[in-house]
Amino acid sequence: MLLPLDAWHRKKGGRMVEFAGYMMPVQYEGIMAEHLWTRESAGLFDVSHMGQIYISGENVEAALEAALPIDLSTLKTGSVRYSLLLDEEGGILDDLMVTCWSTGFYLVVNGATKWDDIGTLRELLPDDVTLNHLDENALLALQGPKAFAALERHVEGETPLSALTFMKGASFKLGGVDAWISRSGYTGEDGFEIAIPGEAAAQVADLLCSEPEVKPIGLGARDSLRLEAGLPLYGHDMNPDIDPVSANLVFGINKRRRSEGGFPGAEHILGVLAQGASKLRIGLTLEGRMAAREGAVVMLGDQQVGVVTSGGFSPSLQHPIAMAYVDAAHAADGTALEIEMRGKRLPAKVVPMPFVPHRYHR
Numbered sequence: 001m002l003l004p005l006d007a008w009h010r011k012k013g014g015r016m017v018e019f020a021g022y023m024m025p026v027q028y029e030g031i032m033a034e035h036l037w038t039r040e041s042a043g044l045f046d047v048s049h050m051g052q053i054y055i056s057g058e059n060v061e062a063a064l065e066a067a068l069p070i071d072l073s074t075l076k077t078g079s080v081r082y083s084l085l086l087d088e089e090g091g092i093l094d095d096l097m098v099t100c101w102s103t104g105f106y107l108v109v110n111g112a113t114k115w116d117d118i119g120t121l122r123e124l125l126p127d128d129v130t131l132n133h134l135d136e137n138a139l140l141a142l143q144g145p146k147a148f149a150a151l152e153r154h155v156e157g158e159t160p161l162s163a164l165t166f167m168k169g170a171s172f173k174l175g176g177v178d179a180w181i182s183r184s185g186y187t188g189e190d191g192f193e194i195a196i197p198g199e200a201a202a203q204v205a206d207l208l209c210s211e212p213e214v215k216p217i218g219l220g221a222r223d224s225l226r227l228e229a230g231l232p233l234y235g236h237d238m239n240p241d242i243d244p245v246s247a248n249l250v251f252g253i254n255k256r257r258r259s260e261g262g263f264p265g266a267e268h269i270l271g272v273l274a275q276g277a278s279k280l281r282i283g284l285t286l287e288g289r290m291a292a293r294e295g296a297v298v299m300l301g302d303q304q305v306g307v308v309t310s311g312g313f314s315p316s317l318q319h320p321i322a323m324a325y326v327d328a329a330h331a332a333d334g335t336a337l338e339i340e341m342r343g344k345r346l347p348a349k350v351v352p353m354p355f356v357p358h359r360y361h362r
Contacts, residue, residue, distance in 0.1 A: 003048045004138045004198035012216050020111035022049045024219050031220035035315040042144035043217035044208050051114025052137050056104030057129035067124040069263040071254035075100045080167040080182050084252045090265030091240035110234045138201035143191030146213035166360040175207045188229025190361045227310055230353025237309045237323055246277040280331040283353040286320040286346050292339040298324050299338045305330045321355050
């Protein structure tokens with residue numbers, strides 16, 4: 001399937017690969033250069049493959065709370081919150097962002113799971129609640145320390161762009177195009193996610209890339225940036241066999257819901273919270289230049305204690321980093337472990353995440 005910016009990416013020299021059923025740009029100039037540009041300036045990412053969903057109707061707040069482990073009573077209009085879609089056993093079906101709009105709730109879900117998510121939500125939500133898949137929308141992410149300066153030149157709205165702090169959003173005109181803009185993203189940098197009509201995507205992308213601070217950035221650098229930020233990726237660091245406690249994502253289950261329950265998988269998850277998880281998602285730094293890749297086993301002596309779920313060479317730190325699930329007994333910061341790669345044992349150490357400090361505008 002083609003996304004609104006398919007021809008735009010090709011014209012810009014994007015190297016296209018299949019991802020989540022779509023052709024997407026993995027890189028333009030090169031992953032290392034694009035990664036460092038985003039850290040130093042501003043990168044424009046096309047994330048239009050993500051699912052955009054609008055949920056509204058009578059008693060929508062209660063209905064959505066029965067489907068997600070979120071406390072919507074504390075979510076103010078224009079605010080964004082991270083949450084999780086869970087199965088009845090407490091496994092993670094997806095992670096998602098929920099925004100409170102004045103008339104309902106706007107959700108952004110992962111591209112590879114959006115059709116299953118829509119089906120699951122339709123089953124969980126009552127008939128008097130309407131779910132609209134905003135499949136004609138595009139979604140852009142402008143990320144990096146100079147993203148605000150580049151974007152501010154082109155937006156108009158009742159709310160000044162400067163009023164948006166991390167996880168807040170508002171409606172704007174962007175180059176004359178209606179846009180919902182939130183101060184959010186998945187790179188660890190300050191930045192914005194921009195929802196616009198698909199037919200205006202090329203116009204808006206051209207407008208933003210006309211600014212000297214902005215370059216188009218591919219999926220390769222998006223992955224290395226989110227890894228440095230210690231952010232898990234669905235399908236790699238999360239899946240239905242992993243619960244939120246093991247994934248260190250308990251913050252996605254709001255405090256009231258942790259005490260009250262009443263969401264899919266609550267009984268299992270509250271039990272794990274009380275007893276402690278048997279395995280945990282941790283960060284690892286490696287010596288040398290060889291990166292650990294997904295599926296590599298984590299060893300303590302002759303004992304396998306875990307498995308790598310994401311790994312790569314960190315352009316910012318200039319050494320390999322990885323995320324893994326290991327037995328909780330070996331998850332403490334500073335623990336010395338080894339990773340098996342290509343018949344070699346790579347020394348690794350458990351470290352706190354993020355690997356590179358977040359620079360969100362709070």
